Amino acid sequence: MRYALFLGCSVPTRGLNYELSSRKVAEKLGIEFVDIPEFSCCGFPIRSVNQDAGFTMAARNLALAEKQGLDVITLCSACAETLQEANYIFKHNPDKLAQINKELAKFGLKYNASIEVKHFARLLWEDIGVETIKKSVVKPLVEATVVAHYGCHYLKPSEIYGKFDDPENPTSLDDLIEATGATTIRNYPEKEKCCGGAILGVKEEDTVKMAGSKLKSIVELGADAMILICPFCSVIYEGNQKKAEKEYDMQFKLPIIYYPQLLGLALGFEPDDVGFKLNRIKAKALLEKLGLRKKPAA
């Protein structure tokens, strides 16, 4: 299994723990990631200003991977959406593809719409499979109880994703969490809710309220951590958790952990190998529970 790894903007700058753990876990499971240094932003932040510009950026990235004969795996859900939506348009609309290729010719590139794009979590669920992951687990995380945050663009628009998971009641990330031996609370209030990341720069107050409301309901469940698969969701739930605590006048201190970090622990990696030191809200209590950090002497 060989794929081009698409990092985008947030992962290589703000999600080093996500990148590190994903690379480690992939290698352990026999997935080879190829880095393409010419990759840029996927085009997502530009689409609101000019869709053509955004989709041309997406096409350039896709063409670079196609040139090497590789399908693309993304870690960021917004990248997954933008690249897949662009790909869907190019596969269904040859006129649009021809128009975009005129621009790509300036860079000596041409896109033939022959490759596929997938989110890393989807790859783990669909192609590696829960059973294989279970067999690779050397340290079942039975003491952990967590919740899954799916985010929006991992699942939606479901039409372009071929409805691989139910967008209203998804199970894939919960299945992946259970494969590590951890308990996942499959149904909780606001499970499907958006982090609000896309409007952080437009009206921060709205994002903080949206995020805080979800964090509050998770903390009230008594979960050890929120498990997620998108770097921008993490920027919101981890990076803005203090603001959300202020807004809701309560302490959350909820660790926000990327799924590959959790999986990494179950596959036998030490917490530091999969970037736990880089998590801003420390998962100390959880790691102690799992016997992966020493408890302070009583």
Place this chain on the structure above:
Amino acid sequence: MNTIDDKKLDSSFVEEVRNTPGGEKIVDCFACGTCAASCPVREFDERFNPRKIIHMVLLGMRDEVMNSDFVWLCSGCVTCQERCPQGVTITELMMALKNIAVKHNIVHPAFSMQAAEVYRYGRLYEVGDLNARREKIGLPRIPEEPDDIRTILDDTGVGKIAREVIGTSD
């Protein structure tokens, strides 16, 4: 909000929206309100109400829609689009409205800032010094070569918006 001034309604607005990718299906809306009931932003901010925005477009309230902050408040979660019984691609419609606003020289500063960053670095964030930290923990260097991206942005008019921001901040 004041009552509608009939004289200010612009029937060309809905046609412009229908002719913009994402806006094609707006006239199929039968105002059931599923979008507004599903919207996670509206839950916390009454100003953002997809049903209301759609109806304002259908009435031809160009100025009110274009000059208001609320078109920029869609979080793009796609929940409304998934649930719309009429198959109106509402998330894409909101994207179309933003694109139309930009065409008429209205860009929310949050988005022109993002365009400027992508123009500068080819990415939303500078990697710069972070490369040393990346290498220290065994991650590959990320080169910053934004030339192709600048060409794409310049050829689509986004470059001008980005350069205006860069010009004022330097």
